[in-house]
Amino acid sequence: MGLRDTYFEDLVTRVLTRELRIINRHLPYKRVSLCDLEKMDIPYIILRDGTTHLIDPRELEYLSNLLGGEKCKLLLPIIIEARESLGEGTYIVRDRVAKRVIAEILELEYEEEKPLIIYRPHLYKIREILSTTTTIIFSPT
């Protein structure tokens, strides 16, 4: 085995590891409540890669109308988890208020204690309505 081959193999492994590391770069550095975002002149959040992500005020208005009195408890963006162990096309929402939002949009029933499990067509619908206020996290475990 030549030196060049070893170098190439190490490089590939490094690239693969890096791919896993950077796949969730788009997650927010800190989640912001809906009330705080509504107070901002231009609503935005800062992401882990240091960039800012503008949020559509129309989506904030929609969420605000949907939640009513509970709107300050909702942290944005809503995190939808794609967990490998659950299988392809299955996603989880863990946040309590976010679960309510998602369940109301999709007209699903949910339990307070358990995470809400949604499937790919649900995800597409959610992303269509809340494209800037939801984000997907990829969990390799």
Next chain:
Amino acid sequence: MSSLIRVRPTKIELIRLKRRRELARKVYRILRERLTILVNEFMTRIRRAYRIRREINRDILDVYNEAAYLLGLYGSSIYDYYDSSTVEGSKLVIGFENIMGVKSYTAMMKKGRFIDTYPELNEFREHSITLISRIIELGRIEQSIKTLGVEINKTKRRVNALEYIFIPRLTATIKYLQMKFEEREREEKARLKRVKSMLEKHRG
């Protein structure tokens, strides 16, 4: 396409290769999931861009007709009046939107403040602002379609490289090493048997 990776035929190398294959499979599954979602985002945005473009084409003529009507009714001074009744002009905010790790330019319009004037002028103002905000939204969506397209291409290349080259090559090499070790084991057994029979012959 799968050819063998040149490795030392040792057990430690086999373990290393198996670990690497596991990592590659993990990355492949995640990238494939991401690709599926990105393609869907792309398709959704194309549909939305098509819908908005149709709406713009429909509304632009109405706004143009309203402007011509106002010009005919009040003369060219109507535009000066339009300017003077604007307390604060509408603003365009340009920033970034992050769609699953894809950074795309985005823009949104912040509506200004105006004084109420003639009903026709108010209506015209309302319609023209709606039209401009739709045009901005179309631009935003088309920009995101472009960036998503580039990202989809990149991700697809990675997924295909993993699926058709990297993982099969690792699997083939692992299989080759396992066969080699089994062969070695069989040789060892045969050798031991021969030594045993020679020793027995020697004793006898």
